[in-house]
Amino acid sequence: MREFLRTKGFKMTPQRELIFRAFFELGDHVTVDGLYEKVRQQDRSIGYSTVWRNLKLICKVGLAEEVNVGDGVTRYDRVTHIPHGHLYCQDCRSLTEFNIEELVGVLATVAEGHDFHAESFKIEIHGYCQDCRAKRRKRTMASAVSTNNEPDQSGPDGLR
Amino acid sequence: MREFLRTKGFKMTPQRELIFRAFFELGDHVTVDGLYEKVRQQDRSIGYSTVWRNLKLICKVGLAEEVNVGDGVTRYDRVTHIPHGHLYCQDCRSLTEFNIEELVGVLATVAEGHDFHAESFKIEIHGYCQDCRAKRRKRTMASAVSTNNEPDQSGPDGLR
DNA sequence: CCTGAAATTGAAAGTCGATTTCATTTGGCC
DNA sequence: GGCCAAATGAAATCGACTTTCAATTTCAGG
Numbered sequence: 420m421r422e423f424l425r426t427k428g429f430k431m432t433p434q435r436e437l438i439f440r441a442f443f444e445l446g447d448h449v450t451v452d453g454l455y456e457k458v459r460q461q462d463r464s465i466g467y468s469t470v471w472r473n474l475k476l477i478c479k480v481g482l483a484e485e486v487n488v489g490d491g492v493t494r495y496d497r498v499t500h501i502p503h504g505h506l507y508c509q510d511c512r513s514l515t516e517f518n519i520e521e522l523v524g525v526l527a528t529v530a531e532g533h534d535f536h537a538e539s540f541k542i543e544i545h546g547y548c549q550d551c552r553a554k555r556r557k558r559t560m561a562s563a564v565s566t567n568n569e570p571d572q573s574g575p576d577g578l579r
Numbered sequence: 580m581r582e583f584l585r586t587k588g589f590k591m592t593p594q595r596e597l598i599f600r601a602f603f604e605l606g607d608h609v610t611v612d613g614l615y616e617k618v619r620q621q622d623r624s625i626g627y628s629t630v631w632r633n634l635k636l637i638c639k640v641g642l643a644e645e646v647n648v649g650d651g652v653t654r655y656d657r658v659t660h661i662p663h664g665h666l667y668c669q670d671c672r673s674l675t676e677f678n679i680e681e682l683v684g685v686l687a688t689v690a691e692g693h694d695f696h697a698e699s700f701k702i703e704i705h706g707y708c709q710d711c712r713a714k715r716r717k718r719t720m721a722s723a724v725s726t727n728n729e730p731d732q733s734g735p736d737g738l739r
Numbered sequence: 740c741c742t743g744a745a746a747t748t749g750a751a752a753g754t755c756g757a758t759t760t761c762a763t764t765t766g767g768c769c
Numbered sequence: 770g771g772c773c774a775a776a777t778g779a780a781a782t783c784g785a786c787t788t789t790c791a792a793t794t795t796c797a798g799g
Contacts, residue, residue: 430746430795451786466749471786489647489701491757491785504686506695517689522682526664529677530704535666538706544690546698590766590775611756626778631757633776651756651786 427480434465438473448486448494448514449474488514488543504542510551517544587640594625598633608646608654608674609634648674648703664702670711677704 420439421431441457442449455470474495477483486494488507494514502523506515519542530537547555580599581591601617602609615630634655637643646654648667654674662683666675679702690697707715 425796428746432747432794434748464749468750468787469748472747475787485649487647487649489645489649493786504689506690506693508695509698515693515695517693522685525682526702526704529664530666530706533666533675533677534709535668535675535704536707536712537704538669539704541701541703541705542686543701544686544695544697544699545701546690547696549694552696585767588775592765592776594777624778628758628779629777635758653757 424480429476429480434462434469435473435476437461437465438470439477442474442477442483442495443497447496447516449496450492450494452492454495486514488545502540504544506548507543507545508548508551509545510547510555513548515548584640589636589640594622594629595633595636597621597625598630599637602634602637602643602655603657607656607676609656610652610654612652614655646674648705662700664704666708667703667705668708668711669705670707670715673708675708 420436424431424435438454438458441461442454445454445457451467451471451474454474455465455467458465458470474483478485478495481498483495483497486496486505488494488505490507490512492512502519503516504519504522506517507513508515519540522542523540526540527537580596584591584595598614598618601621602614605614605617611627611631611634614634615625615627618625618630634643638645638655641658643655643657646656646665648654648665650667650672652672662679663676664679664682666677667673668675679700682702683700686700687697
């Protein structure tokens with residue numbers, strides 16, 4: 420790794436070493452905060468910005484890429500070269516991957532048809548995962564008439 | 580419209596009237612700033628938060644939905660019921676729609692296979708539109724050896 | 740082993756769009 | 770008309786980044 424970075428003009432530091440290691444241990448869909456937490460367990464002195472910068476660096480050297488499902492938090496995936504989409508649970512915010520090799524062909528055709536130069540494809544299915552549905556059922560069950568947990572039936576100005 | 584809102588417990592106001600009208604005139608992919616600009620041309624006294632709240636309201640009553648391509652700005656689309664994906668130009672940030680009726684079936688199957696309750700599908704093709712590619716070619720052409728416009732070949736710490 | 744330029748780090752400050760607060764002003768049903 | 774919840778506008782706040790800056794560290798070369 421040190422060697423790999425050196426060839427790209429970057430130096431290795433203890434912090435970087437730790438951050439890279441932690442990133443690959445955590446696997447996919449890592450958030451800056453998540454990685455920061457993890458890294459801090461080993462070294463309380465590492466700053467948030469250092470973690471952030473190194474996550475960006477990992478992307479820059481091509482080992483990861485940002486994933487943005489539109490919930491305001493950027494996640495980082497290891498680059499795999501196997502095109503995949505994401506199942507995004509709107510409840511627990513977890514991501515699950517699924518293969519989309521058969522779909523990229525269709526999308527490539529669509530792009531072509533619009534004289535658009537495609538760089539990447541993004542496919543997401545938003546909804547509720549098995550676990551959260553189960554929890555929700557239980558919760559609703561428990562509170563018979565209940566304090567509504569669900570759909571935003573709030574009145575005017577009850578935006579949000 | 581007034582009637583439609585009333586049944587949902589909302590009142591009509593001159594500002595709301597204006598904002599709703601402007602939203603439907605602008606068409607798809609409207610941003611808060613964009614709508615604010617438009618609305619302000621008619622009434623300089625309307626505040627940004629009023630525009631924002633009404634855009635949210637339009638979503639709440641089911642007439643629009645948020646579109647988030649991960650560039651930090653939320654756009655609003657009129658709800659159509661015709662499933663569509665977006666071609667997103669990374670240069671000019673424009674959105675173009677394309678039909679995905681044939682793909683939702685595949686995605687529904689994927690979700691099922693993961694015991695995931697799908698609520699919505701999101702399909703995006705990120706890349707460069709025809710126009711921007713043309714402009715880019717011209718620009719590159721003009722500056723022979725040039726000041727590089729392209730790929731981030733910046734050195735260390737040149738994150739961004 | 741030294742050196743010095745360049746890269747890196749950590750804390751703090753700054754961005755920027757989204758969202759909320761709050762005092763005040765309506766809208767619409769009696 | 771009068772009431773009261775809903776709506777508005779300005780300003781403050783939030784939160785996830787992103788940058789700044791002074792101090793520290795790395796490592797290519799002597």
